[in-house]
Amino acid sequence: MSSDVTSAGRVDGEAGAPAGRVDGEAGVSRPASTARARVIGGTLSLFASELLTLFRRRRTWALLGALALIPILIAVAIRIAGDAPSGRGPAFLGQITENGLFVGITAMVVATPLFLPLTIGVVAGDTIAGEASHGTLRYLLIAPAGRIRLLAVKYAATAVFCAAATLTVVVVGTLIGWALFPVGPVTLLSGATVSVGEGLVRFLAIAAYVTVSMLGMSAIGLFLSTLTTVPVGAMAATAILAVVAQIMGALPQLEWLHPWLFTEYWLGFADLLRQPPVWDSFADNALLQAGYLVVFGALAVSRMVTKDVLS
Amino acid sequence: MTDGSPAGTGMAGDAAVGDATTISTAPATDLAIETYGLTKRFRSQVAVDGVDLAVPRGAVFGFLGPNGSGKTTTIRLLLGLVAASAGGARVLGADMPRHVDSVLPRVGALVEGPAFSPYLSGVANLRRFDAADRHAPHRTRSARVDEALDRVGLSHAGRKKVHAYSLGMKQRLGIANALLMRRELLVLDEPTNGLDPQGTREVRALIRSLADDGTTVFVSSHLLAEVEQVCSHVGVMSAGRLVAQGTLEEFRAAGEARVLVQTPDAAAARHVLARFGLDVDGDGGGAVVAAHFASTDVAPEAIVAALVADGVRVRGFEVERASLEQRFVELTGEGFDVVQ
Ligand SMILES: Nc1ncnc2c1ncn2[C@@H]1O[C@H](COP(=O)(O)OP(=O)(O)OP(=O)(O)O)[C@@H](O)[C@H]1O
Ligand SMILES: [Mg+2]
Numbered sequence: 001m002s003s004d005v006t007s008a009g010r011v012d013g014e015a016g017a018p019a020g021r022v023d024g025e026a027g028v029s030r031p032a033s034t035a036r037a038r039v040i041g042g043t044l045s046l047f048a049s050e051l052l053t054l055f056r057r058r059r060t061w062a063l064l065g066a067l068a069l070i071p072i073l074i075a076v077a078i079r080i081a082g083d084a085p086s087g088r089g090p091a092f093l094g095q096i097t098e099n100g101l102f103v104g105i106t107a108m109v110v111a112t113p114l115f116l117p118l119t120i121g122v123v124a125g126d127t128i129a130g131e132a133s134h135g136t137l138r139y140l141l142i143a144p145a146g147r148i149r150l151l152a153v154k155y156a157a158t159a160v161f162c163a164a165a166t167l168t169v170v171v172v173g174t175l176i177g178w179a180l181f182p183v184g185p186v187t188l189l190s191g192a193t194v195s196v197g198e199g200l201v202r203f204l205a206i207a208a209y210v211t212v213s214m215l216g217m218s219a220i221g222l223f224l225s226t227l228t229t230v231p232v233g234a235m236a237a238t239a240i241l242a243v244v245a246q247i248m249g250a251l252p253q254l255e256w257l258h259p260w261l262f263t264e265y266w267l268g269f270a271d272l273l274r275q276p277p278v279w280d281s282f283a284d285n286a287l288l289q290a291g292y293l294v295v296f297g298a299l300a301v302s303r304m305v306t307k308d309v310l311s
Numbered sequence: 312m313t314d315g316s317p318a319g320t321g322m323a324g325d326a327a328v329g330d331a332t333t334i335s336t337a338p339a340t341d342l343a344i345e346t347y348g349l350t351k352r353f354r355s356q357v358a359v360d361g362v363d364l365a366v367p368r369g370a371v372f373g374f375l376g377p378n379g380s381g382k383t384t385t386i387r388l389l390l391g392l393v394a395a396s397a398g399g400a401r402v403l404g405a406d407m408p409r410h411v412d413s414v415l416p417r418v419g420a421l422v423e424g425p426a427f428s429p430y431l432s433g434v435a436n437l438r439r440f441d442a443a444d445r446h447a448p449h450r451t452r453s454a455r456v457d458e459a460l461d462r463v464g465l466s467h468a469g470r471k472k473v474h475a476y477s478l479g480m481k482q483r484l485g486i487a488n489a490l491l492m493r494r495e496l497l498v499l500d501e502p503t504n505g506l507d508p509q510g511t512r513e514v515r516a517l518i519r520s521l522a523d524d525g526t527t528v529f530v531s532s533h534l535l536a537e538v539e540q541v542c543s544h545v546g547v548m549s550a551g552r553l554v555a556q557g558t559l560e561e562f563r564a565a566g567e568a569r570v571l572v573q574t575p576d577a578a579a580a581r582h583v584l585a586r587f588g589l590d591v592d593g594d595g596g597g598a599v600v601a602a603h604f605a606s607t608d609v610a611p612e613a614i615v616a617a618l619v620a621d622g623v624r625v626r627g628f629e630v631e632r633a634s635l636e637q638r639f640v641e642l643t644g645e646g647f648d649v650v651q
Contacts, residue, residue, distance in 0.1 A: 053431065141391075
């Protein structure tokens with residue numbers, strides 16, 4: 001009897017082997033839907049386990065805690081020292097004393113260039129290299145997790161962390177702003193005013209924007225992570241690339257390159273604070289990040305399926 | 312196998328647990344592991360060099376060899392962790408690494424020591440590896456994890472974080488991981504490394520009981536006494552090459568055997584032994600006469616009868632088979648230095 005094991009493996013179509021060949025073995029197939037359901041169910045189960053592992057780790061909470069400190073520091077500093085002279089400091093800083101809801105947005109402006117890529121670089125760079133350094137990569141692969149499936153699940157978990165990171169900044173910022181400052185209808189960049197409720201929805205949209213912004217860099221981190229068994233190397237390289245890309249983005253001499261930099265639209269989320277909101281930069285950003293995901297995802301896959309696991 | 316598992320859950324109820332033996336992709340073969348010309352090169356060095364393994368189903372195969380002789384690398388090749396430079400391997404009847412997805416759920420393994428996420432508990436680590444196997448039913452996960460921990464004597468330490476485990480506890484947890492599902496093949500790379508005497512005995516008993524259930528066990532070890540006690544087959548690696556393999560009996564028989572006669576009549580005994588064509592050791596002048604017992608068609612009892620008939624006062628008679636250790640040293644050399 002041919003097995004459902006085999007048929008599941010075939011429908012999967014996963015190049016789970018270094019050779020990367022497609023399993024062409026003939027077998028009596030079970031209904032494809034059942035096999036596919038098992039593949040999906042198994043993948044969800046692995047994804048759930050991966051999330052559990054990520055969020056059970058003290059380091060993950062330390063990273064999120066560090067991000068939460070940014071809005072807290074901003075709010076407390078302004079509360080104690082009063083308003084900054086207008087025109088200085090990060091965007092939106094001046095609005096905070098009038099409307100505490102702006103703490104979250106100010107913190108996002110502060111976190112996006114460095115702190116956010118740093119924390120996300122830690123998680124993305126750790127994906128495969130961290131498992132390799134613990135030796136758990138070999139046990140995941142002989143379980144067998146499937147090389148591509150493992151990669152996909154690792155990336156998805158990193159994306160969840162990106163969302164958690166940006167939400168931490170926005171939510172903690174909004175809460176502390178609410179606690180320390182007066183809160184009222186939100187004055188947008190265009191001068192229009194929207195209700196507190198709509199203002200909060202816009203802030204969530206900004207969190208989504210920044211999450212999407214980080215997906216390309218996460219793919220880069222994932223790829224770098226497949227290259228080494230030293231996670232710190234992949235983490236540092238990812239964060240350095242984010243900084244380098246932003247420096248190049250600031251050099252007018254490299255203007256031709258700017259549209260291709262994954263950091264190009266990172267601070268473009270202010271467009272969501274116009275009335276009506278301008279979604280162009282969101283769309284451009286999403287397309288660019290998707291491009292990075294495709295390219296570096298493909299690189300990561302090709303590296304992963306041919307990789308000798310010797311750790 | 313049921314086809315009735317609810318679509319969408321994907322966790323087909325009884326998948327691969329109760330009836331592991333029926334899920335064979337094999338065109339009938341009686342070999343659990345078969346390699347042909349299996350070769351792995353690391354840059355200039357050949358770590359595994361043209362290995363032709365044949366491990367029969369149901370065997371307990373002891374995989375021996377000095378440090379650096381290529382045992383772990385061979386195991387990595389068998390499990391599809393590394394790609395062969397030349398040659399190939401069939402595991403449970405299917406080509407590796409092409410069929411990793413269908414073969415590995417039926418294989419439990421410990422490769423080059425256990426490895427776990429130190430910040431998770433023993434239980435959480437096992438659940439994680441189990442979740443990575445999509446043929447391992449979610450429904451029975453907790454029960455299977457508990458049972459595996461119980462089997463290796465860790466049921467009281469399962470909730471402890473792995474970074475707080477001792478060497479032997481990690482080793483036990485690694486073995487538990489290999490036992491999460493009923494397997495057709497177990498590949499254990501030095502399973503008793505770091506275990507206490509009780510743990511070692513327990514692993515020996517475990518291997519025996521698994522083998523009794525029909526599981527094929529492929530176990531690499533340096534403890535020859537262990538191997539001698541549990542293995543039915545033996546293979547010896549030396550500097551990347553498989554220099555011998557066969558049943559334990561064949562293996563021993565190929566080595567030196569000696570006849571030892573304890574007698575005050577040494578000269579007469581020597582005479583009788585020589586008559587049987589045995590190569591008698593030089594005159595030690597002692598009470599024990601030793602002779603090489605190469606030819607297997609001489610029955611020991613015939614020798615005793617002849618000795619007695621010639622009036623030799625036999626106080627002791629022994630046929631001493633070569634120990635596995637002697638045979639091992641014969642095959643792999645006396646040298647202590649790692650060869651490559
Ligand atoms: N990642 C690697 N890169 C280069 N050479 C390697 C690598 N891993 C192993 N080797 C070499 O391959 C050879 C075989 O190593 P292997 O780990 O298979 O030995 P072993 O028989 O398992 O030894 P031990 O008894 O010490 O566990 C050794 O000479 C080793 O130096
Ligand atoms: Mg080894």
